[in-house]
Amino acid sequence: MIKVLFLTLFLITSLFAQKVLYVSYDTVPKRVIKGEIFTATLKTLSTLKDFNDVEYTFSDHPGLKILDETPIREERGKFFYDTFHMQVTGSHARLPDIEASIVASDEYNATKVPGEELNVITLNPKKNFSNIIANDLQLQEYKTTSYDNHHNIVVFVATAKNCDIKAMHFNNVYKQGMESVTESYDDSKITYFVVIDKRLEYFTFSYFNLLKNNYDQISIPIIVDDDSVTTQSDLKPRDQSHDTIKMYIALAISILGFIIILFKQKYIYLILIIIPLGYTLYLSIPAKEVCIKKGSSIYLLPVENGTVFETTPKEYHLTKEGSVENFTKVKLQNQKIGWVKNEDTCSH
Incomplete structure (x- = not known):
């Protein structure tokens, strides 16, 4: 009997609670592309003068990823314009249902805003598509060096605007990987490598430019061992054969x-x-040797958390080809070039 009475009082309190928030979707895109990052803005009006904040809870948004925990807020008169970044992850997507609550000393009813279906376009790109959808993608620097008898390795640094730059991926390359990334909705940066056929004179790829609504092509000329183009320089040792x-x-x-x-x-x-x-x-100066501990990681590039392509099964004594901060460049027994952390070298 007491539980029933308590529940009845709670429902009555909720019914008479004041509605102090009026929320609606203000700007949403008419069309989005699968993989695209876009913004949606809520227009919020509070009839309460003294309150701490407005909080939002999202639900029922299949095919959509909410990227912001808190909105970017702009105040215009009595209205809040709260902008959230979202990413389309499916071929079908729906704007989320939103429950807005005011943070204040008293308790008030939450305001609910229903979502709606989005018009999602799925791209059908060519084979050289980089899987990048952005307002802009710019190549900052690049370098090509010999990887083995049949392949070259191309390392490049690119920046992008309004982009999920970690989505970068290429088809028809021998190997590829991300060496470092700086993520931001507005400006992101990536260091990436691809191992390609030695016969290629250019490494060309495309990305989808949201502002132009079309594909843009980026082409990297294959100029082997050009040390002037990147800080990850001198990946190939001095040729001592002659x-x-x-x-x-x-x-x-x-x-x-x-x-x-x-x-x-x-x-x-x-x-x-x-x-x-x-x-x-x-x-006539003999090449220096460096002792590498057993179980040490050999990196493709001198980058923290970079790609490991070999682990030493025993203690190695390898030819030292150079060094940068925290890394030593070595020539492996299979004649490939790698980088080992200085902490993995032994003193004897």
Whole structure:
């Protein structure tokens, strides 16, 4: 009997609670593309002068992902314009039903706003589509180096606006992966690599430009070992296969310079001896070795949490090819180039 009485009082209280919020969808897109990030704005009016905040609860939104926990708010007179970022994840999507509640000392009824079906377009792109849908995608820097006898590796940095940049993916490449990413709805940035056939002269891909409502093409020329284009530079070691021939040529020039000095008696020709001899000494410096601990990860690029393509089954002594902060570049026994963290090198 007491439980029934309590429930009755609760229902009566709820019925007479004041409605102090008026909420409606203000701006929603007429058409969206599967994978697109878009915004929806709510127009909210409170008849209550003193309150802390307005909170929203979303429900019943199949094919749609809500990306914001709190809205971007703009106040215009007595109205709040609360904007949320949402992403279309399915071929069919529906705007969420929203329950808006005012945060205040007294209890008030929540206001409910029904959602509606969205007009979703599914793209049918060509094979070179990057899976990127954005207002804009810009290539910042790139680098191509030799991966093995049949493939090159292309590393590039790209920035995008209004984009889920982690969705990047390519078809018909040998290997691919994301090395680093900075996510933001307005401006995002990614470092990505693809391993492609050596015979390709360009790596070309497309993305869907939301502002142009069309596909844009981006083409990366394959210029192997161009160290001027990226901070992840010098992935390929100095080629030492012809060092012996180079040393003989340098020595021959030095001898020629010595003969000229003997006959001409002009010491300016000493330059023909000093420079080639110095170059010979440089070439004769043996390659440094570095000890790698058992179980160490060999990375494709010198990037934290980067792609690991090999793990050492035992302690290795490998040729050291260079270094950057926190990483050492090594030449593996299969002649590939990798990077190992300095903490994984041993002292002996």
